Amino acid sequence: MIWFSPFSPIKSRAVIFVNGCFWHMHQCRFFQFPVSSSTKGRGPQWWREKLIGNRQRDLENIEKCRELGWRVLLLWECALKGTEKLPELQVLQEITQWLESGSHYLEIPFPSHENTQNS
Numbered sequence: 001m002i003w004f005s006p007f008s009p010i011k012s013r014a015v016i017f018v019n020g021c022f023w024h025m026h027q028c029r030f031f032q033f034p035v036s037s038s039t040k041g042r043g044p045q046w047w048r049e050k051l052i053g054n055r056q057r058d059l060e061n062i063e064k065c066r067e068l069g070w071r072v073l074l075l076w077e078c079a080l081k082g083t084e085k086l087p088e089l090q091v092l093q094e095i096t097q098w099l100e101s102g103s104h105y106l107e108i109p110f111p112s113h114e115n116t117q118n119s
């Protein structure tokens with residue numbers, strides 16, 4: 001899904017992708033590969049290929065946008081939904097700050113690095 005926000009003028013060359021966490025394999029509480037009891041007639045392998053294909057296309061689309069000189073903001077579903085969603089005002093502030101910053105890329109929520117530990 002691509003959303004040109006009303007406060008994102010085309011001249012700022014910014015594109016905002018709003019991604020569903022399941023369909024786009026976000027590493028968060030909303031994503032896990034379907035187990036066979038919930039695959040609706042599709043095998044786990046089908047889902048794995050489907051979802052990995054989605055993720056691969058996302059990365060390619062982001063890369064294409066950047067090659068064409070567009071700035072990219074990736075806004076994940078989990079920032080907007082559920083008990084751990086971010087405050088709406090914070091999301092809006094992060095988006096507007098990013099639009100004004102000239103930075104080339106932003107993800108909301110900012111990716112956590114839970115698995116990186118300093119020894």
Ligand SMILES: [Zn+2]
Pocket residue numbers: 021026027028029030076077078079
């Ligand atoms: Zn998510």
